[in-house]
Amino acid sequence: MLEKLKIGVICYPSLGGSGVVATELGLMMAKRGHELHYISSSVPFRLLGRHENVHFHEVTLEGYAVFKYPPYDIALANRIAQVIESEQLDLLHVHYAMPHAVAAALGKDMAESDIGVITTLHGTDVTVLGHDEGLRNTVQYGINKSSIVTAVSNSLKQDTIKLINPNKEIRTIYNFIDEETYRPLEPGTLKNELGIREDEKVLIHISNFREVKNIPDVVKSFQLVLQEVNAKLLLIGEGPEMDSIRALVRELDLENHVLFTGKRNDMAELLAISDMMFHLSEKEAFGLVLLEALACGVPSVATNIDGIPEVVTDGVNGFLVNLGDISAAADKAVQLLQDESLRQRFIENGFQTVEEKFHSAKILEQYEQLYYEAAGKA
Numbered sequence: 001m002l003e004k005l006k007i008g009v010i011c012y013p014s015l016g017g018s019g020v021v022a023t024e025l026g027l028m029m030a031k032r033g034h035e036l037h038y039i040s041s042s043v044p045f046r047l048l049g050r051h052e053n054v055h056f057h058e059v060t061l062e063g064y065a066v067f068k069y070p071p072y073d074i075a076l077a078n079r080i081a082q083v084i085e086s087e088q089l090d091l092l093h094v095h096y097a098m099p100h101a102v103a104a105a106l107g108k109d110m111a112e113s114d115i116g117v118i119t120t121l122h123g124t125d126v127t128v129l130g131h132d133e134g135l136r137n138t139v140q141y142g143i144n145k146s147s148i149v150t151a152v153s154n155s156l157k158q159d160t161i162k163l164i165n166p167n168k169e170i171r172t173i174y175n176f177i178d179e180e181t182y183r184p185l186e187p188g189t190l191k192n193e194l195g196i197r198e199d200e201k202v203l204i205h206i207s208n209f210r211e212v213k214n215i216p217d218v219v220k221s222f223q224l225v226l227q228e229v230n231a232k233l234l235l236i237g238e239g240p241e242m243d244s245i246r247a248l249v250r251e252l253d254l255e256n257h258v259l260f261t262g263k264r265n266d267m268a269e270l271l272a273i274s275d276m277m278f279h280l281s282e283k284e285a286f287g288l289v290l291l292e293a294l295a296c297g298v299p300s301v302a303t304n305i306d307g308i309p310e311v312v313t314d315g316v317n318g319f320l321v322n323l324g325d326i327s328a329a330a331d332k333a334v335q336l337l338q339d340e341s342l343r344q345r346f347i348e349n350g351f352q353t354v355e356e357k358f359h360s361a362k363i364l365e366q367y368e369q370l371y372y373e374a375a376g377k378a
């Protein structure tokens, strides 16, 4: 190994693709001997427990009555400056432009440091915030102030150029998964524990229940699937749209067929009992759950938008349908569920996609090269 680096990582600690990628990447870098310093409001979920070479620096904020909005971003910048100095960091890797890239620029300035900052764009930091006139210039500022900028798909790279017009080159580095966690498992008794009959097919949707995930189309497509196939729909996760999805399930009289599990930590186990995934988002820079599903041997029916076609190839490792076309989504799902040899072919092709395009070793190498470049040690 080349010289060991001290890397500051800034990410959202709650569940969500960007936080997962930030923590998995950090843990793998730590295993390679680098020293990781996470700076965030709470310990990112997957970092709980002791990990060699991994440190956590909490951002704390007193509640002063004088502030209508507590200035978290400024407190984060302050903490970044402290950690740059106290730990003598070599570089910062920030995930999600807002507010992290901006806080990194400010923190670096406060510390009067010239360390490199890598910003990784994950999706809605550009595709949603880039449309917000109140934030677009700030996103652009955060990107332009970074030393190196990466995007998790070519689609996101193109969207960033179009929406933000940055003065920085954007490099695509795909997401990856931890192959030790995401692999095909024996189904065990989980299907039974969830009250699903052996002869029922299982369709799964995993998300943070934001509007962009377009879950009503998942439920409506599933209702059409039920006309042909005995099945249950697992809705895994939690988020702002939860109440309206529950109401829709009630309205369509699907309560006996749809299971809401809330947040779960046993994704590979849940995928092991699933026959296919429905992922019908209207915005999706990458779709980490699609990759997790491929690695666990679960093909998807997904929308042909943004970065999804970079993960799911139509007719090869899954099916793609147009956004809003619930009858096509249902038709493809029925085809997949009724033709086991087709499903097996998709599964095998999916394993090949994971191995050839998204293997963690390959992605890690790309990030590590950037780390040395940002640290001026390439």
Ligand code: GMT
Binding pocket: 015, 016, 017, 018, 019, 021, 096, 122, 123, 124, 127, 152, 175, 208, 210, 212, 283, 284, 285, 286, 287, 288, 289
């Ligand atoms: O999808 C979300 O709502 C969460 C968001 C995040 O920041 O965690 O996900 C984004 O980043 C993930 C990891 O790179 C990508 O896999 C998701 O596609 C992307 N979400 C969107 O673009 C909507």
